[in-house]
Amino acid sequence: MGEAMNLRADPDVSRIRAASRKLVRELGFMQKTLAGTEYSASAVHAIIELGECGGMSAKQLCERLLLEKSTVSRLLKMLVERGIIEETRCEADARSKDLKLTAEGERLFAGITNWAQTRVARALETLETAQRQCVVEGLELYSQALDDGRAETDAANRQGTVIKAGYRPGIVGWIAQMHGSYYARERGFGVMFEAIVARGVAEFAPRLESPANEIWYVEEGGELRGTIAIDGEDLGENRGHLRWFFLDPRLRGRGLGKDLMRRAMEHCDAQGFAETHLWTLKGLDTARALYEAFGFTLAEEYRGDQWGKEAIEQKFVRPRPK
Numbered sequence: 001m002g003e004a005m006n007l008r009a010d011p012d013v014s015r016i017r018a019a020s021r022k023l024v025r026e027l028g029f030m031q032k033t034l035a036g037t038e039y040s041a042s043a044v045h046a047i048i049e050l051g052e053c054g055g056m057s058a059k060q061l062c063e064r065l066l067l068e069k070s071t072v073s074r075l076l077k078m079l080v081e082r083g084i085i086e087e088t089r090c091e092a093d094a095r096s097k098d099l100k101l102t103a104e105g106e107r108l109f110a111g112i113t114n115w116a117q118t119r120v121a122r123a124l125e126t127l128e129t130a131q132r133q134c135v136v137e138g139l140e141l142y143s144q145a146l147d148d149g150r151a152e153t154d155a156a157n158r159q160g161t162v163i164k165a166g167y168r169p170g171i172v173g174w175i176a177q178m179h180g181s182y183y184a185r186e187r188g189f190g191v192m193f194e195a196i197v198a199r200g201v202a203e204f205a206p207r208l209e210s211p212a213n214e215i216w217y218v219e220e221g222g223e224l225r226g227t228i229a230i231d232g233e234d235l236g237e238n239r240g241h242l243r244w245f246f247l248d249p250r251l252r253g254r255g256l257g258k259d260l261m262r263r264a265m266e267h268c269d270a271q272g273f274a275e276t277h278l279w280t281l282k283g284l285d286t287a288r289a290l291y292e293a294f295g296f297t298l299a300e301e302y303r304g305d306q307w308g309k310e311a312i313e314q315k316f317v318r319p320r321p322k
Contacts, residue, residue, distance in 0.1 A: 016142070027119070035112045042067065042075055044112060047084065047101065051109035055100035069165055070267040073211035084108060161220040161251070163259055167208050168217055172201045174224045175244050182246070183307075187281065192308030201244060204231055212240075214267050218247065218256055225251050228260040230267050235277060240268045242278035245287070252286075261294050265318070275319050282312035291316050 028034050034044045042065065049064045050056065056064070062072045076099065079085040084105040087097040101109055124132050180194030207213050212232025218225040226247035235241045242264060247257050268276045278296065280287060296316040304313045 036115045037108065037112060042071070043079060046072075046075055046079065047105060047109050048112060050085065050099060050101050051106065051113070055098055057098060061099065068263075070211070070214055070270045074270045077211070079105075161218065161225070161254075161256070163216055163218055163256070163263070165214060165216050165263070167205060167215070168219075168224070171215070171217060171224065171227065172198070172205055175201045175227055175246070178246055178248070179244070182249075187309070187311065189307050189309055196307065197244070204229065204234075204243070207231075207233060212271055214264075215244075216260055216263050218251065218260070220251065226256060226260065228264050230264050230276070232268075232271055232273065238272070238274045240271065240273040240276040242276055245278075257287075257290055258293075261290055265294050268318075269320065273320060275317055277318075278316050280314050280316065282314055288314075288316075291318075294318065295321065 024030060029041055033039060034041045037044060039047070045065055046061060049061060058069075058072060058076060061076075062069055065072065067075075076085060076087075080087060083102055085099055086102050086105075087099055089097060124135070127135065176194055176198035179197045180189075183189040183193055204213070204215075208215065210233060213230065215227060215229040217227045228245040229243045231241040231243055245257075245260065245264075247260070265276070276296075278291065280291075282301065296318040298314055299317040300315040302313055303310060305311070
């Protein structure tokens with residue numbers, strides 16, 4: 001609390017924040033569209049990055065825009081459908097796709113560039129030469145400082161607890177090990193249960209290249225501590241499947257489970273799934289409360305022995321929010 005109070009008292013911080021808010025308003029970021037186009041700010045920035053670089057992969061675009069894979073996947077799908085971007089198979093890696101602007105995209109990029117150049121030029125015309133140089137150098141320094149500050153924060157997070165998306169070496173074995181150990185202790189499940197989990201994760205992991213699929217994991221001090229995944233392909237009929245939701249018991253009560261669920265449901269909604277399904281065991285009341293808080297309802301309950309030991313299984317369904 002004391003550190004936050006000191007930051008608010010720093011006049012430089014207050015002035016920069018006020019100037020930043022004014023920049024956001026003046027440049028149109030408060031509007032639904034940007035740069036005189038019919039597209040959102042994220043779409044315009046994607047077009048600019050592709051136009052400036054001549055093309056890149058979806059992963060590189062995610063890194064440039066500082067956006068998650070699911071958000072960029074939805075954005076690219078829209079731009080491809082509108083004929084602004086085209087995808088081609090990467091020669092170096094057949095699993096990856098290269099992105100570049102179409103002829104229509106190049107025309108749009110030129111219009112955006114002209115709009116931006118005009119706005120900046122008109123603003124600079126109101127300044128003396130020394131002031132212009134001050135603005136240029138100041139903005140370059142400030143933007144780099146923001147980048148450096150984020151890098152330091154990311155490095156600090158790597159030493160603490162952080163949630164990341166995508167494949168991580170060792171995650172397949174970790175999910176099988178943690179599920180096997182936990183459910184052996186809590187429910188008496190044996191090798192069959194662990195083998196089924198391992199087989200499912202091993203089949204799913206190579207399919208993470210598909211935008212419909214994603215996995216998130218909790219890292220603490222560089223060690224895996226939790227996971228959640230959405231499989232958008234195995235159920236078919238435009239349904240998502242929530243799988244392998246597990247959090248190390250030592251990390252519970254810190255809001256990490258809720259954060260994992262939020263990211264997973266945002267992905268489902270971004271992909272436009274009509275429904276999301278999950279299967280669990282009766283008696284996991286804390287998990288059930290979290291599922292219900294995110295719109296899941298109990299759809300089916302039955303006895304089964306697929307895990308090698310009889311248990312009451314439950315199926316929950318979450319319809320896409322209207």
